[in-house]
Amino acid sequence: MPTSLLDSQTEALLRNDKMLIERTRFPMVTVSSSFREDLKQFYGMEHDPMMRDVVFSRAHFSMAFGVAVYAWESSGAEKECPLSEKITAKCDENIAWFVDPTNYVRSEDWSKIQTTEYIGRRLARNQVLKWIKDQVDTFARNKLPITNAITPSLLHIFRKVERPIISFHYEAGNILGATGKRVVQVLTDPHVRDQYLHLAHLPNMKYCVMDEKTREDFLEKAAIFKKDVDPNRVIITGPPIDPRIIAARKRKNPFALKRRPLRLCITTGGLGTNKDEIKEILTLLFDLLRKRPSPIQLLCYGGTQHDFTLMVQEIAKKERIAIGNLEDRSAPFRLIHGKHIVGLNEEMITYAFPWADGFISKPSGDMAYDAAAAGCFLLFLTSWGKWEENIQHVFEQRGIGRRAQIDYIKEQIEVLGSPILLHHDSWYAKAMQNALDIPPLFLNGAKNILSVAKNWK
Secondary structure (H helix, E strand, O other), rough: OOHHHHHHHHHHHHHHHHHHHOOOOOEEEEOOOOOOOHHHHHOOOOOOOOOOEEEHHHHHOOOOOOOOHHHHHHHOOEEEOOOOOOOOOOOEEEEEEEEHHHHOOOOHHHHHHHHHHHHHHHHHHHHHHHHHHHOOOOHHHHOOHHHHHHHHHHHHHHOOOOOOEEOOOHHHHHHOOOOOEEEEEEEOOOOHHHHHOOOOOOOOEEEEEEEEEHHHHHHHHHHHHOOOHHHHHHOOOEEEOOOOHHHHHHHHHHHHHHHHHHHEEEOOOOOOHHHHHHHHHHHHHHHHHHHHOEEEEEEEEEEEEHHHHHHHHHHHOOOOOOOOOOOOOOOOOOOOOOOOOHHHHHHHHHHHHHOOOEEEEEEOOOOHHHHHHHEEEEEEEOOOOOOHHHHHHHHOOOOOEOOOOOHHHHHHHHEEEEEEEOOOOOOHHHHHHHHHOHHHHHHHHHHHHHHHHOOOO
16 A cells, blocks of 8 residues: 555544644645645655645635635735745745645545546547537536545544635535634636535625626526525635736736737646647647748647656657656646645646746636636637536637637647737737736636635624
């Protein structure tokens, strides 16, 4: 049995996180991944850097961490964060701390965590399985094997917490809310899943939504489900964005595009979504990389999915495209990949958002909102549910995003870079300017979410 699954270490992580979450000003919870090797490092325990995290979602991690970073920065945190040597933000766990119960699952239940990731990964890679999943989405989400595995530790760690708890996953929010804890439940997409309404009638539940339409949808759906919901408990906050991503917009100049190659970041999701589409896109865009001078530069995010990373590396080798050093902003092609979600999220913040002009990505709640907040345009891969269709609609309506034409991506990249408006150089320049002009609601979510918790007396 790997040392990372020893129950003595698991219990030590639970005990240490419990002490922090009980005294922190802003206790937060999510269900996103196991990042316990980084957590062991944080607590000075022996850790195995070769042990890969189990990851369900980058979004549920990055949103929670982004709100914690805002709390730390706005409160004047000064110390280095020992959770990972890659973290650039100063931290103070007395101000804010977030936990993921996935980190405390005992060895005898670990197969449930792996099974959940495996199911999610298979669904994310197969169109037929995805269709089946869409037909039984509510049933599947209510029956995932992870629920029973995370519940005992979740109840234990928050047993003495009296402050409002900020939750970034409906599963954690519902488990805690059912015990009477005050929960600030963040809807991480502009979409109201049935699960968010499970406890919506209770006065100890408040809901943070991204925009007015989501609030209207929430109250409408609550009425349909015969839930008596006080409208004052459904609050428009905007999306939770890491302030370091928002700071990246200061470096963006849409009209610089005519002086250098177009910088594109191609991203998969936490489960390695859109793999086939990205394979085709890379093969086609490598033709543009071979041009002299090349009209583009590429950065690909492979996350923790080893097979996805191998695919990218094999295509690059076949096409004779060198993978440059991540630190080299001038490299034609780079790749972000690894074993740990904490470090990978930091590498996106350090190397992707400040650098990229645009993102080729599925319209996910983290990547799309993060990219727009960073002043980038978006070319959307196939969405994976109604929630992502809503996200795509938001940014298409604002002229920031449009559908990627997979089979003709090379031609699309070229034509969108040609002058199409009298007062703009290209669609890219116009879309980037639209992102830079995005309303404040898209940028202030972290601040607004913390205010909901802070002001709940």
